[in-house]
Amino acid sequence: MKKIFYSIMALAIAAMTFQSCEDVPMPYDMPEEKPTEPETPEGVAEGDGTLANPFNAYAAIQYTSALDADVNSTEEIYIKGKIVSIEEEYTTNFGNGSYTISEDGTDKNTFKVWRALYLGNKKFTSADEQVKVGDDVIVCGKVVNYKGNTPETVQGSAYLYSLNGKTGSTETPVEGEAKGTGTKDDPFNSVAANKEASKLDANAKSEQSYYIKGKVVSVKEQFGTQYGNASFYISDDGTEAGQFYAYRILYLGNQKYTAGELLNIGDEVVIYGKLTNYYGNTPETAQGEAYLYSLNGKTEPTGGDNTGGDNTGGGDNTGGSTTPDEGSLLSNGGFESWTGGLPDNWKSTSSASSATLSQSTDAHGGSYSVCVKTGDKYNKRIAYKETELKAGTYVFTFYAKATTSETCQVRPGYVPVEGGSVGTYVYGGYPSITTGWTLVTYEFTLEKDATICLVVMNPKGSSYATAQDVLIDDAKLVKK
Numbered sequence: 001m002k003k004i005f006y007s008i009m010a011l012a013i014a015a016m017t018f019q020s021c022e023d024v025p026m027p028y029d030m031p032e033e034k035p036t037e038p039e040t041p042e043g044v045a046e047g048d049g050t051l052a053n054p055f056n057a058y059a060a061i062q063y064t065s066a067l068d069a070d071v072n073s074t075e076e077i078y079i080k081g082k083i084v085s086i087e088e089e090y091t092t093n094f095g096n097g098s099y100t101i102s103e104d105g106t107d108k109n110t111f112k113v114w115r116a117l118y119l120g121n122k123k124f125t126s127a128d129e130q131v132k133v134g135d136d137v138i139v140c141g142k143v144v145n146y147k148g149n150t151p152e153t154v155q156g157s158a159y160l161y162s163l164n165g166k167t168g169s170t171e172t173p174v175e176g177e178a179k180g181t182g183t184k185d186d187p188f189n190s191v192a193a194n195k196e197a198s199k200l201d202a203n204a205k206s207e208q209s210y211y212i213k214g215k216v217v218s219v220k221e222q223f224g225t226q227y228g229n230a231s232f233y234i235s236d237d238g239t240e241a242g243q244f245y246a247y248r249i250l251y252l253g254n255q256k257y258t259a260g261e262l263l264n265i266g267d268e269v270v271i272y273g274k275l276t277n278y279y280g281n282t283p284e285t286a287q288g289e290a291y292l293y294s295l296n297g298k299t300e301p302t303g304g305d306n307t308g309g310d311n312t313g314g315g316d317n318t319g320g321s322t323t324p325d326e327g328s329l330l331s332n333g334g335f336e337s338w339t340g341g342l343p344d345n346w347k348s349t350s351s352a353s354s355a356t357l358s359q360s361t362d363a364h365g366g367s368y369s370v371c372v373k374t375g376d377k378y379n380k381r382i383a384y385k386e387t388e389l390k391a392g393t394y395v396f397t398f399y400a401k402a403t404t405s406e407t408c409q410v411r412p413g414y415v416p417v418e419g420g421s422v423g424t425y426v427y428g429g430y431p432s433i434t435t436g437w438t439l440v441t442y443e444f445t446l447e448k449d450a451t452i453c454l455v456v457m458n459p460k461g462s463s464y465a466t467a468q469d470v471l472i473d474d475a476k477l478v479k480k
């Protein structure tokens with residue numbers, strides 16, 4: 001009689017469980033499934049739910065059963081156990097899996113892991129190892145007492161922390177799903193491009209060029225005839241989620257823009273070029289080494305007649321034999337890369353840049369230096385683009401050269417930039433510059449993290465110096 005009673009109870013619980021899952025797709029057949037038995041007396045709760053001391057399945061059941069029905073736990077807990085059964089294998093489609101665990105792999109005191117992400121709190125990919133019955137796992141996430149009778153992990157808020165002792169990689173998770181291999185036939189999406197660029201060392205460039213496809217999210221700098229390039233963000237669906245920064249890229253045909261259709265938000269584009277990991281925290285295209293391969297399916301400018309078609313070899317002409325950027329926080333400190341008549345990166349968004357710049361073939365290193373024009377009666381500045389720096393002491397060095405036999409001076413410094421506006425300029429001394437290349441060294445300390453523009457002032461004439469154009473080359477910024 002007692003046995004029959006328990007069987008009826010079991011059926012009743014099974015029926016309840018069945019109902020409780022009605023509003024989610026049924027992943028498996030229920031009839032063979034034994035109901036969970038949260039009240040089984042012989043269980044022993046172990047652990048405190050931390051990574052150092054994870055709950056066993058029984059402790060997780062107790063913890064979760066104490067929650068109000070359908071209220072997610074505020075804390076993420078770690079639960080350790082062996083897989084008893086697999087209700088949904090991990091799939092690349094949804095990237096998650098559902099399985100039941102217990103302390104010893106038997107069906108006593110089982111805890112349900114419901115649609116949990118894979119190792120590293122990421123979606124499962126085809127390269128990942130499938131889970132099996134008997135696997136030792138630690139699961140991390142929020143839990144819920146579903147309908148007040150089914151303790152389980154919260155869908156989308158839990159993941160497989162370790163599988164048979166192996167944990168996920170420590171790479172920073174990139175938002176969204178990476179797709180594509182970067183070839184013409186299988187271009188990267190924005191997430192894959194971000195991922196690939198994130199693998200690079202700070203300011204390093206990828207060796208090969210990639211195709212990246214997406215929709216225009218926003219346009220930071222539109223194509224124009226002055227510089228011939230554009231900067232914009234792309235993503236899979238045209239929203240900011242997982243967007244990738246196409247930085248100063250050339251137009252269709254790997255050429256400077258002269259005429260043709262401009263970018264519009266939502267346009268479908270394919271870009272081609274090298275990647276960089278700017279300062280180790282901003283994946284983007286390597287400037288001057290990427291171009292717009294196609295715009296809404298067209299690879300030639302509308303009405304254009306001189307397009308490069310399939311000349312996808314772009315990007316290998318990185319002139320310059322010296323590498324002043326090695327170990328430096330600056331990129332193009334040697335003034336070897338130029339776009340639209342301006343040295344790449346040496347232009348601030350704020351008003352820090354004030355001098356007229358031109359290319360000079362009188363170089364300290366490589367082929368070029370920058371000529372900072374005099375303002376005669378006004379101080380003029382060349383500024384490096386807005387840069388986020390951590391608190392600390394920095395050393396800014398560069399070579400400077402006068403363009404006349406008269407004595408001249410330069411003045412190194414920086415200015416904090418907040419909300420696009422410059423603060424108070426901070427300067428070093430006025431070293432005298434002659435017609436030989438002179439090394440200028442300027443040390444400064446930031447008390448807190450700040451966005452700044454490095455500047456070199458070409459001062460107006462004074463009793464000490466004659467106002468004149470000055471050449472600058474091989475600039476470096478290093479943290480002490």
Ligand SMILES: [Ca+2]
Nearest residue numbers: 334365366368
């Ligand atoms: Ca140079």
